Amino acid sequence: MQKKIAVTPESTHCSTCMLNEICLPLGMPRSEVSKLDELVKERIRIPKGKALFHLGDKTEAIYGIRSGSLKTQLEDSSGQVQITGFLLPGEIIGMDGLVDNRHVSHAIALEDSEVCVIRLDEMDQLALQVPSLQWQFRRLMSKEINRAHQLVMTLGALRSEQRLAAFLINLSQRLAALGYSPTEFILRMSREEIGNYLGLTLETVSRLFSRFAREGFIRVQQREVHILDMQGLRQLSGTDCG
Amino acid sequence: MQKKIAVTPESTHCSTCMLNEICLPLGMPRSEVSKLDELVKERIRIPKGKALFHLGDKTEAIYGIRSGSLKTQLEDSSGQVQITGFLLPGEIIGMDGLVDNRHVSHAIALEDSEVCVIRLDEMDQLALQVPSLQWQFRRLMSKEINRAHQLVMTLGALRSEQRLAAFLINLSQRLAALGYSPTEFILRMSREEIGNYLGLTLETVSRLFSRFAREGFIRVQQREVHILDMQGLRQLSGTDCG
DNA sequence: CGCCCCGTTGATCTACATCAATATAAGTGG
């Protein structure tokens, strides 16, 4: 079992959280955000490489990422794995598991991370008094559907260089929204994980990084990426990518 | 504008609909299903090739497919298209549009079709009295997320023959659930549409159909498919596909 | 310090795309 951390009155709550504008409370009236404070009663720390949940685990909560990053991956009976997402702070994880209240994917920390536990039963309870919470949750799920569809488009319609370019731009934008530099960041995932996510081999990903660097779009040294020519990358990606 | 058909008292309602066990009411207590009857006040007929909604349209409802079939597709600014799903009777369409209440995809009829209109405002209204409706809707959205993730896995991890085999098995299963033959059916979509959906060219799809037939897995004549060796197809697909 | 994982780069192979020609079915209008 993971270590759970009780959220004490002195802790940060939704209403005072820096991720306020990105996470669950996004777009909710300020008055209602404060009601969310009682919703998150605990947090979970996940050390790098460990799982927040596994395929088959009972779904009792969804989770807002407070710090760190995670990947979600499907695994079929033959052990074949497909990464379906890399999640950053402020994003919600676990909405795959609401069909039969069993998760159908694994959620694994890419680095030491911490998530806020949003218990479903308590959310339902609270939603009776806070109607906007219901809509908000619906929006988050719809967003997740769109994210997945966007990935389908990336895999179905783009060539390798376009996929990687789109991946970098997408990451850049999400990091920017968190207040980090959109042009300089550390990749939290390996070449192999990027390749798996994008339907490519790690060699192809590595070669593309080298090529992008050679052509002046980026500077890259292991997992450290500097984007030098965002406009160029954007053109490369072909789409105005998601 | 599409032609709307009022649902009169004599019409079929959710509680008497044959798709009862597959569609929105799935798993809801019988007593609550009857309350859904007042939810669906109209239906829409969509002729083959016409759209139920387009990218950018305001989302005021989701739709339960009553007859026929539709495809959903993304389209980026350059006109590049990616089909993200083929939808059959009993399935719900339109859940992509709940982020900003604008659809981000097109929904186009593959044949003359009819859908039940489930207005969001009325669903919210009704959900106050029928708690299971809220859960049900959540399940449907989670299912859609999983469907998309499964497709990501198909595109990211499977080779062409595996993709097409998985596609046929999946279609077969869904048709079987509707009471149709799992081994003999008419494809409602073209080779090109199948190819787009699976990230392949129409030529590759056509060749695979021919090869599957040559190797005795199926009989195929244009859009008419007979599955002769389901077990063989299953093995071919590699995964136990979704 | 030493081990092992991760990333890079090169050589070669192949699955699928592309280009092209023909066949068949489905509309369409006289």
Add this chain to the structure above:
DNA sequence: CCACTTATATTGATGTAGATCAACGGGGCG
């Protein structure tokens, strides 16, 4: 209802993006 047109499907020949196989180098971690 048939002639004509236009979509859709099949099949073949060839090209290529990306996979696979293989060797090596560098960093991080115990």
